[in-house]
Amino acid sequence: MAPAAAPPDRSELFIGLGFAALAGLCLAVIPRAIGPYGAEATILPMIGAGALGLFSLLQIGAALLGRGASDEAPPPPLAPPLTLAAWLRLGAAAGVVALSAWLLPVLGILLTGAAMQILLFLLIGIRPLPAIIIALAVTAVLYLAIHTVLGVPLPAGQLW
Amino acid sequence: MDFLSADVLASAISTAFLPANLLAVALGVTAGVILGAVPGLSGTMAIALMIPLTFHWSPLFSIAILMGCWKGSVFGGSISAILLNTPGTPEAAPTALDGYPLSQQGKSMQAMTMALAASVIGALFSDALLFVAAPAISEFAVTFGPADLASLMLLSLVIVSGTGSRSIIKGLMATALGLYLGCIGLDPLTAERRLTFGVLHLDQGLDLLAMTIGLLVLSEVFVQMREELSSAASAAKPRLPLKGAWLKLADLKRAAGVILRSSIIGSVCGALPGVGSITAAFMGYDQARMTSGHPETFGKGELKGVAAAESANNAVCGTALVPMLTLGIPGSLSVAIIMGAFMIHGLAPGPLLMSSEPAFVYSLFLLLLLSDILLFLIPLPLLPLAARLSTIRRAYLLAPIAFFCFVGAYSTNQSLFDVKVMVVFAVIGVFFKRWGISPAALLIAFILGPLVENNLRLALMLSAGDPTVFVTRPLSAVFLGLAVVALGVMTFRRKRPAAATVPETARD
Numbered sequence: 001m002a003p004a005a006a007p008p009d010r011s012e013l014f015i016g017l018g019f020a021a022l023a024g025l026c027l028a029v030i031p032r033a034i035g036p037y038g039a040e041a042t043i044l045p046m047i048g049a050g051a052l053g054l055f056s057l058l059q060i061g062a063a064l065l066g067r068g069a070s071d072e073a074p075p076p077p078l079a080p081p082l083t084l085a086a087w088l089r090l091g092a093a094a095g096v097v098a099l100s101a102w103l104l105p106v107l108g109i110l111l112t113g114a115a116m117q118i119l120l121f122l123l124i125g126i127r128p129l130p131a132i133i134i135a136l137a138v139t140a141v142l143y144l145a146i147h148t149v150l151g152v153p154l155p156a157g158q159l160w
Numbered sequence: 161m162d163f164l165s166a167d168v169l170a171s172a173i174s175t176a177f178l179p180a181n182l183l184a185v186a187l188g189v190t191a192g193v194i195l196g197a198v199p200g201l202s203g204t205m206a207i208a209l210m211i212p213l214t215f216h217w218s219p220l221f222s223i224a225i226l227m228g229c230w231k232g233s234v235f236g237g238s239i240s241a242i243l244l245n246t247p248g249t250p251e252a253a254p255t256a257l258d259g260y261p262l263s264q265q266g267k268s269m270q271a272m273t274m275a276l277a278a279s280v281i282g283a284l285f286s287d288a289l290l291f292v293a294a295p296a297i298s299e300f301a302v303t304f305g306p307a308d309l310a311s312l313m314l315l316s317l318v319i320v321s322g323t324g325s326r327s328i329i330k331g332l333m334a335t336a337l338g339l340y341l342g343c344i345g346l347d348p349l350t351a352e353r354r355l356t357f358g359v360l361h362l363d364q365g366l367d368l369l370a371m372t373i374g375l376l377v378l379s380e381v382f383v384q385m386r387e388e389l390s391s392a393a394s395a396a397k398p399r400l401p402l403k404g405a406w407l408k409l410a411d412l413k414r415a416a417g418v419i420l421r422s423s424i425i426g427s428v429c430g431a432l433p434g435v436g437s438i439t440a441a442f443m444g445y446d447q448a449r450m451t452s453g454h455p456e457t458f459g460k461g462e463l464k465g466v467a468a469a470e471s472a473n474n475a476v477c478g479t480a481l482v483p484m485l486t487l488g489i490p491g492s493l494s495v496a497i498i499m500g501a502f503m504i505h506g507l508a509p510g511p512l513l514m515s516s517e518p519a520f521v522y523s524l525f526l527l528l529l530l531s532d533i534l535l536f537l538i539p540l541p542l543l544p545l546a547a548r549l550s551t552i553r554r555a556y557l558l559a560p561i562a563f564f565c566f567v568g569a570y571s572t573n574q575s576l577f578d579v580k581v582m583v584v585f586a587v588i589g590v591f592f593k594r595w596g597i598s599p600a601a602l603l604i605a606f607i608l609g610p611l612v613e614n615n616l617r618l619a620l621m622l623s624a625g626d627p628t629v630f631v632t633r634p635l636s637a638v639f640l641g642l643a644v645v646a647l648g649v650m651t652f653r654r655k656r657p658a659a660a661t662v663p664e665t666a667r668d
């Protein structure tokens with residue numbers, strides 16, 4: 001008796017579709033993002049985007065045939081599922097990091113670094129007092145070591 | 161062509177043994193052992209975090225620190241593997257198989273000193289091979305034409321695509337994306353703006369270090385934060401004490417054959433693109449078990465198991481530099497980052513490096529050999545501290561590492577734009593890890609992309625636009641044929657190697 005066909009692997013299909021869309025976007029922007037004198041300059045971008053498209057189609061095909069994981073080892077064990085509160089904390093942590101990148105020109109590395117660390121510590125579940133002490137200590141030590149001792153320039157903000 | 165003249169040797173010795181360079185190696189090894197001992201901080205992450213500190217130093221000082229850090233971290237991973245059963249780095253995973261049972265038997269110091277001795281022997285063996293092989297390969301490689309180099313790089317890209325990701329297709333997708341991203345910036349031959357969308361910051365392309373830190377380090381902060389936040393976040397594991405007698409010379413003699421064989425395996429794995437130290441460690445461990453007269457003792461506290469894994473994973477470091485120094489091809493993520501450091505310091509790894517900078521290269525070789533000696537001397541007094549650090553709660557490390565990422569991404573070009581690039585690539589890195597896609601393939605393709613393109617276009621120019629040059633030149637044809645064979649083998653291979661069993665988050 002022939003083995004039953006494997007059902008499509010939805011997560012693998014999603015990955016393939018995502019990359020196919022990305023490949024389409026990459027191909028579409030090439031004519032507009034390369035100047036008139038750069039015909040040769042389009043060769044490698046075209047190869048890269050074309051290959052991305054081709055491989056994502058293969059990924060889609062493999063997922064539809066249920067072979068998305070045909071040459072794979074079992075995926076590594078994932079961490080236990082998160083509660084809604086934990087997801088919110090993780091999302092907030094990502095937001096804090098992203099916001100810090102945009103606030104760096106305004107607040108400078110000292111204020112941004114200290115504030116980001118305190119918030120991340122609190123979101124991970126460290127108590128406020130240790131969070132503040134460690135964040136301030138790490139910021140000060142790294143600033144002194146990297147900027148003052150090693151002479152590596154660090155961003156100064158408008159406020160500090 | 162003989163790269164090693166008396167003048168070059170004298171210059172290399174006088175440069176390598178400058179106190180500052182010796183200090184660099186010592187600092188690198190110390191930092192590597194400590195960072196490697198902390199679970200979750202891989203050697204690759206340690207190197208990526210160290211690079212920003214080296215911008216204002218001489219190239220040799222900087223590369224010496226990074227190499228010392230890499231070697232130190234590979235050994236450092238064994239500390240938590242032996243005491244906690246939690247490998248500090250992924251390549252220390254097989255060390256834990258016998259190291260932890262030895263600790264449970266009260267022989268942790270014996271296991272630790274065996275790990276140290278085997279690491280040093282493996283590293284020395286590999287560096288000696290590098291010393292011999294690199295000049296010979298360089299001499300051969302200078303005869304390569306652009307078509308040969310382009311085909312060789314294509315072969316490397318194919319091999320790297322097949323490792324690290326959970327399927328070959330995903331690896332190829334990451335490679336294609338890396339090639340595309342590598343095109344951003346000014347065209348290398350016509351200086352035409354490509355894919356910059358009018359953003360001046362992109363004229364020089366995406367910054368390699370910002371991408372690396374985002375893809376590897378900051379994304380890992382989020383992955384580990386998720387684990388910390390999970391309801392079953394692991395409580396601090398009890399650390400077994402450092403105790404028992406040290407390694408005896410008789411133990412070392414008994415394991416000499418295993419160490420030698422594992423050193424050979426590690427050295428070969430290091431020289432092959434995409435294989436890396438994790439596979440080497442598992443292969444070394446497996447050969448020790450299979451060739452043992454008492455394979456049943458492995459996994460229950462066999463000293464030879466520790467010796468095999470540690471000598472194999474450390475033997476990767478030296479020979480991994482061979483393709484990078486001689487051909488300009490980084491075979492693993494750690495080497496790709498070190499290659500990035502070379503480029504930041506104005507050095508172009510490849511066939512011409514040995515002829516243009518022979519004193520630098522031989523100074524580096526001498527410092528590598530010196531780092532092996534320091535790898536033996538430095539960790540011994542550091543063991544109690546490193547053992548204590550290995551139990552530190554991860555939650556206390558994540559925020560400072562995130563801060564350090566910001567500092568590192570900014571420091572290369574003093575560009576706030578690079579910080580934003582890092583954050584974007586951290587998001588990409590999180591998804592890559594979730595989906596089982598190798599960031600290594602993307603980063604190596606990003607580095608090799610411009611080199612492939614230069615050689616491809618140069619070959620076409622020299623052949624008056626005739627694309628058959630890639631198959632009519634014998635070497636190029638061989639490399640392309642090997643690329644096809646490698647792709648076929650990886651496509652039809654049904655099972656992944658043992659390395660697939662280690663966590664993907666820190667794979668090299």
